[in-house]
Amino acid sequence: xxxxxxxxxxxxxxxxxxxxxxxxxxxxxxxxxxxxxxxxxxxxxxxxxxxxxxxxxxxxxxxxxxxxxxxxxxxxxxxxxxxxxxxxxxxxxxxxxxxx
Amino acid sequence: xxxxxxxxxxxxxxxxxxxxxxxxxxxxxxxxxxxxxxxxxxxxxxxxxxxxxxxxxxxxxxxxxxxxxxxxxxxxxxxxxxxxxxxxxxxxxxxxxxxxxxxxxxxxxxxxxxxxxxxxxxxxxxxxxxxxxxxxxxxxxxxxxxxxxxxxxxxxxxxxxxxxxxxxxxxxxxxxxxxxxxxxxxxxxxxxxxxxxxxxxxxxxxxxxxxxxxxxxxxxxxxxxxxxxxxxxxxxxxxxxxxxxxxxxxxxxxxxxxxxxxxxxxxxxxxxxxxxxxxxxxxxxxxxxxxxxxxxxxxxxxxxxxxxxxxxxxxxxxxxxxxxxxxxxxxxxxxxxxxxxxxxxxxxxxxxxxxxxxxxxxxxxxxxxxxxxxxxxxxxxxxxxxxxxxxxxxxxxxxxxxxxxxxxxxxxxxxxxxx
Numbered sequence: 001x002x003x004x005x006x007x008x009x010x011x012x013x014x015x016x017x018x019x020x021x022x023x024x025x026x027x028x029x030x031x032x033x034x035x036x037x038x039x040x041x042x043x044x045x046x047x048x049x050x051x052x053x054x055x056x057x058x059x060x061x062x063x064x065x066x067x068x069x070x071x072x073x074x075x076x077x078x079x080x081x082x083x084x085x086x087x088x089x090x091x092x093x094x095x096x097x098x099x100x
Numbered sequence: 101x102x103x104x105x106x107x108x109x110x111x112x113x114x115x116x117x118x119x120x121x122x123x124x125x126x127x128x129x130x131x132x133x134x135x136x137x138x139x140x141x142x143x144x145x146x147x148x149x150x151x152x153x154x155x156x157x158x159x160x161x162x163x164x165x166x167x168x169x170x171x172x173x174x175x176x177x178x179x180x181x182x183x184x185x186x187x188x189x190x191x192x193x194x195x196x197x198x199x200x201x202x203x204x205x206x207x208x209x210x211x212x213x214x215x216x217x218x219x220x221x222x223x224x225x226x227x228x229x230x231x232x233x234x235x236x237x238x239x240x241x242x243x244x245x246x247x248x249x250x251x252x253x254x255x256x257x258x259x260x261x262x263x264x265x266x267x268x269x270x271x272x273x274x275x276x277x278x279x280x281x282x283x284x285x286x287x288x289x290x291x292x293x294x295x296x297x298x299x300x301x302x303x304x305x306x307x308x309x310x311x312x313x314x315x316x317x318x319x320x321x322x323x324x325x326x327x328x329x330x331x332x333x334x335x336x337x338x339x340x341x342x343x344x345x346x347x348x349x350x351x352x353x354x355x356x357x358x359x360x361x362x363x364x365x366x367x368x369x370x371x372x373x374x375x376x377x378x379x380x381x382x383x384x385x386x387x388x389x390x391x392x393x394x395x396x397x398x399x400x401x402x403x404x405x406x407x408x409x410x411x412x413x414x415x416x417x418x419x420x421x422x423x424x425x426x427x428x429x430x431x432x433x434x435x436x437x438x439x440x441x442x443x444x445x446x447x448x449x450x451x452x453x454x455x456x457x458x459x460x461x462x463x464x465x466x467x468x469x470x471x472x473x474x475x476x477x478x479x480x481x482x483x484x485x486x487x488x489x490x491x492x493x494x495x496x497x498x499x500x501x502x503x504x505x506x507x508x509x510x511x512x513x514x515x516x517x518x519x
Contacts, residue, residue, distance in 0.1 A: 001410055012412070013410055013412055014412040018401050018402040018517060020356075020515075020516075020517075021356070021403070034502075035502075038501065038502045039352070041445075041501075041514050042354040042445045042501040042502070042514055043352040043353065043354060044342075044352060044353065044354065044355060044356050044445075044516075045342075045351065045352055046342035046352075046353065046355055046356050046357055046403065047342065047343075047346075048340070048342065048343045048357070048405040051403055053402070053403065071357070071403045071404050071405050071406070072405050072406060073406070074404070074406060
């Protein structure tokens with residue numbers, strides 16, 4: 001399997017670390033909704049077909065990638081930086097004048 | 101159907117093997133049953149057998165989308181052991197071991213269960229301490245387990261390089277002598293024959309395409325061979341739990357399907373008479389009665405339903421084998437293959453009523469389902485027949501993840517690719 005990293009180009013599977021299901025939504029840090037946290041930690045969509053998932057280019061640029069891959073054929077239809085898809089927490093914190 | 105015996109073997113040897121009967125019938129599905137079991141793998145077949153034998157429920161259908169033994173029961177590396185750490189797992193797997201020990205007699209079918217032992221090698225003092233802890237946990241439950249010194253290992257497994265100059269020197273090991281291997285296909289066929297003889301209908305090439313419902317309650321299945329109704333529908337489809345449960349409207353479960361690969365080499369003269377696990381990586385090996393080495397390693401590590409594996413993992417497994425046995429470098433690999441495993445979020449199985457009324461679920465076997473085949477079916481049959489779990493599977497619920505009652509033998513957390 002070859003994943004085309006938007007930064008480094010096409011690279012072999014062995015350079016990437018799997019970070020799992022990209023469909024999960026992390027509840028707000030302040031949330032005390034136990035159901036939502038349970039679902040985030042334990043529940044998986046686990047489809048046979050197109051799957052949104054997170055990979056890290058651990059042996060390359062180390063960016064996290066949002067990959068859409070078919071779990072039956074391993075065909076990859078989409079790769080993007082995961083940061084662009086998710087909430088930009090660090091940017092929001094910077095605006096508030098906090099570190100990180 | 102006739103009993104198998106030494107006499108029947110001799111008779112057939114002299115008459116050109118003309119007298120053998122088909123091992124199970126090929127019935128057409130009836131419109132309704134008391135229980136439908138989805139999935140004709142090892143666990144589905146043993147569930148049907150114990151439903152009929154232990155609970156007298158014989159009006160049972162097993163629906164299987166392919167042929168018997170086409171899934172994980174025919175793809176595993178055949179090891180049978182009960183050396184876990186946590187009491188829930190230890191008790192369950194030891195019950196399985198008890199059933200294994202009498203299985204060939206009980207089924208009148210030779211499953212070639214061979215208690216050749218399973219030795220976990222330790223390569224650091226810390227790892228040996230950890231094995232001692234596990235050994236103590238096992239002995240506390242009355243399960244056999246033995247901590248071995250390097251000289252004892254050298255005597256029992258002479259092929260190992262026990263010197264300090266080995267790539268990963270061996271400092272000791274944990275042995276379970278009652279562990280071993282079984283012929284995996286024979287387990288499927290033996291349970292199929294046993295269930296069939298008690299009246300269970302095994303319906304092959306019959307894919308479930310949907311569930312029949314009355315409100316929330318499941319009342320049967322739609323299949324490629326028509327509708328079949330039953331008051332109780334049990335699902336035991338291992339790696340395909342996700343897609344099958346989706347047909348019932350359950351789209352999220354604490355399960356990820358991933359691929360585990362296995363390998364077999366050309367036949368070698370007998371040199372390894374125990375199941376070995378390597379401690380400096382994820383690698384296990386046994387030598388079959390035909391002489392081939394059957395071995396495997398870690399999961400490919402990401403969601404997959406492909407039933408075939410990737411090359412980086414092949415390279416890793418081969419390198420682990422050569423780290424342990426440099427002398428095998430010129431041995432040729434005959435075949436490699438992959439199976440879809442149902443990785444649960446804590447590495448332990450789920451055998452439970454629900455999650456919908458009229459439904460029963462058996463899944464989450466990770467890559468340890470084969471050894472569990474007898475106890476899984478035994479406990480699942482009890483759960484289906486009585487509508488409540490047996491004490492041996494009472495902890496293996498679906499809601500344990502949400503109650504903080506996970507059974508995480510490895511202490512790995514919700515990382516299914518690492519269990």
